[in-house]
Amino acid sequence: MSLCNVIQSKDLTVKQLIKPIEFTASFSKPWLVKCNDDQQYVLKFFNGSDDTLANEFLCNRIAQVMGLTVPEIAVVSIEKENVQRINVNRKNLNEYQISPGKYFGTRFIDSTYTLEHEIYRKLKPSTIKNIREVPGMIVFDIFIQNIDRLKQNVLIHMLPKRQLTFEYVLIDHGHCFGGSNWNVNTMKDFQFDLLNIHWKHDLFIYDSQFKDYVEKLQNLDKRFFKEVIDEIPVEWKKQPHECNEFVNALSSMDASKILPLLKKHKRELLVKNLRTRIPKFDQCLSFIDDVKNKYHDLAN
Ligand SMILES: Nc1ncnc2c1ncn2[C@@H]1O[C@H](COP(=O)(O)OP(=O)(O)OP(=O)(O)O)[C@@H](O)[C@H]1O
Ligand SMILES: [Mg+2]
Structure with a gap:
């Protein structure tokens, strides 16, 4: 699989600072900026010694080849004068200072909410x-260990x-592949592992939709991962000498192992659902659990 079927990132420069993104639970404290292509981007920073921006770049590429909707990305350079203004704001927030250089930008998407917003509860699948x-x-989230x-x-x-x-x-894919730092x-x-599945349960009815995406991941080879890692600015790669090992680790991940995890999750959802709806079923399972626990205590 080569990168020719993904949208390449642009190399841009910040032309104007618009505002910090008001968002409390944030590590990177991003800013909304306008770049020299006259488009707005959300610019994410890092302390120069973790892998968050490399992770963001890599995961965006993986999502793209899987055919998932992610924002367009850019490698954005920022110069001294704008950095100074950002640093004044960061100092007030007790955040680390940033240096002039390259940071990770995603093209700003207007008119958005998040899954936290009450609109999510009311959304009908037919409108998405x-x-x-x-x-x-x-x-994708399971593969990138998000x-x-x-x-x-x-x-x-x-x-x-x-x-x-x-x-x-x-x-927001800075905290993947084991967190914000990877090494050998x-x-x-x-x-x-299954982490934070917020999506509605009825998605788990058919296995085939999951299988199709797992197959897409199985098609990603060493060349694909190497091309992506090579494209990441060297300043974002904490351990450039470990990148070969990282490529090897990524390309030897066995995506087929994702399916049994999802099957197990589906069974658990089904049982949970039946337990709430049928009290007798719940009592019967609770009885079996009690017997099992007693047997386990006796055996130990
Ligand atoms: N491309 C975008 N278009 C519109 N809004 C965005 C975009 N990127 C981020 N945002 C908004 O900014 C918020 C913060 O962005 P993001 O989640 O990437 O960073 P963060 O959570 O602050 O970073 P960190 O992972 O370092 O804590 C998002 O919750 C979203 O509301
Ligand atoms: Mg976030």
Whole structure:
């Protein structure tokens, strides 16, 4: 799989600072800026010694090849004068200072809410243009070992000129592959887990939607990962000498292991649902659990 079927990132420069993104639970304290292509971007910073921006870049690429909706990205340079203004704001927030250089930008998407917003509860699946991508979004989060799929990290974008039609957009992938720092040792522990599945349960009825996305991941080879890692600015790669190992670890991840995890989750959802709806079923399972626990205590 080569990168030719993904949208390449642009190299841009900040032309104007617009405002800090008002968002309390934030590590990077992003800013909304205008770049020299006259478009607005959300610019994310890092302390120069973690892998958050490299993770953002890599995960956006993986999402793109899986056919999932993510914002367009850019490598954005920022010069001294703008950095000084940002640093005054960061100092007031007790945040680390940033230096002039390259940072991670996503093209700003207007008219968005997040899954936290009450609009999410009321959304009908028929109004969400890319609802069919959701199983892929779940598979993606498991593959990238995303520990940060909070409700704020899925945008609900109200599509322009199409009243009350929306799309989901995935953002914020700095905390993946074991967190914000990977090294040769942490790569050995790469494993899939189910974390923060916010999506509605009826998505789990058919397995085939998940399988299709797992197959897309199985098609990603070493060349794909190497091309992406090579494209990441060297300043964002904490351990450039460990990148080869990282590529090896990524390309040897066995995506087929994601399916049994989802099956187990589906069974658990089903049982939970039956337990709430049928009290006798719940009592029967509780009885079996009690017997099992007693047997376990006796055996020990
Ligand atoms: N491309 C975008 N278009 C519109 N809004 C965005 C975009 N990117 C981010 N936002 C808004 O900014 C908020 C913060 O962005 P993001 O989640 O990427 O960073 P963060 O959570 O502050 O960073 P960190 O992971 O370092 O804590 C999002 O919850 C969303 O509301
Ligand atoms: Mg976030």
